Amino acid sequence: MASLRIAVFASGQGTNFQAIVDAVQEGKLDVTIELLVCDKPAAPVAERARKAGVDTFLFTPKEYPSREAYETEIIAELQRRGVELIVLAGYMRIITSVLVEPFYGRMINIHPALLPAFPGVNGIGQALAYGVKLTGVTVHYVDGGMDSGPIIAQVPVEVASDDTESSLAERIHAAEQALLPSVIQLIAENRVSLDGRHVTIRR
Structure with missing residues (x-):
């Protein structure tokens, strides 16, 4: 069976992107990374992609008249490469229906909290400020x-009484880098099904 063709969207350091690349190189993940999409051309993730030999679509949002305009261009790139799954891995832009609708059920995101708690930006800081004893990754x-x-999968991370945002983030990011490739592999093996809001994983 052919490898699942994926595109990764990221905006920053690219540690989750790197975790995917490493899992592919180690033979733990049966996908082909067709493209990195990044809205910050100078972001470190773009250099990670270059070193990994992954093609990039780098763009500056303010050069486009609207979100829909650059998303239309991105969709053309994805379709040209036969991308089957979009993986949002630290992509810090709001996505419109232009991109969501054609890829619904074929686009996943990783979030540093146990959703539905603490959505949006800085899920780690939100959890710490609220005083929860348990947070995690979704x-x-x-x-x-x-x-x-x-929700496809979640992993809990305990919050210690002396945690800072930095110390908690370190454990959250480690959990992200383990969970995301494993979920992508489940999808590549066609073991994940979606019915309304309910996701079933076949073991």
Whole structure:
């Protein structure tokens, strides 16, 4: 069976992108990374892609008249490469229906909290400020809302009484880098099914 063709969207350091690349290189992930999409051409993730030999679509949003305009261009790139799954891995832009609708059920995101708690930006800081004893990581389908799509998988991370945002982030990011490739592999093996808000994983 042919490898699942994926595109990764990222905006920053690219540690989750790197985790995917490493899993592919180690033979743990049966996908082909067709493209990195990045809205910040100078971001470190773009250099990670270059070193990994992954093609990039780098763009500056303010050079376009609207979100829909650059998303239309991105869709053309994805379709040209036969991309079957979009993986949002630290992509810090709001996504419109232009991109969501044609890829619904084929676009996933990783979020640094146990959704539906602490959606949006800085899920780690939100959890710490609220005083929860348990937070974690969620991989979910993207539905156009703010981290509101059907949940595929979650991993809990305990919050210590002396945690800082930095120390908690370190453990959250480690959990992200383990969970995201494993969920992508489940999808590549066709073991994940979506029915309304309910996701079933066949073991």
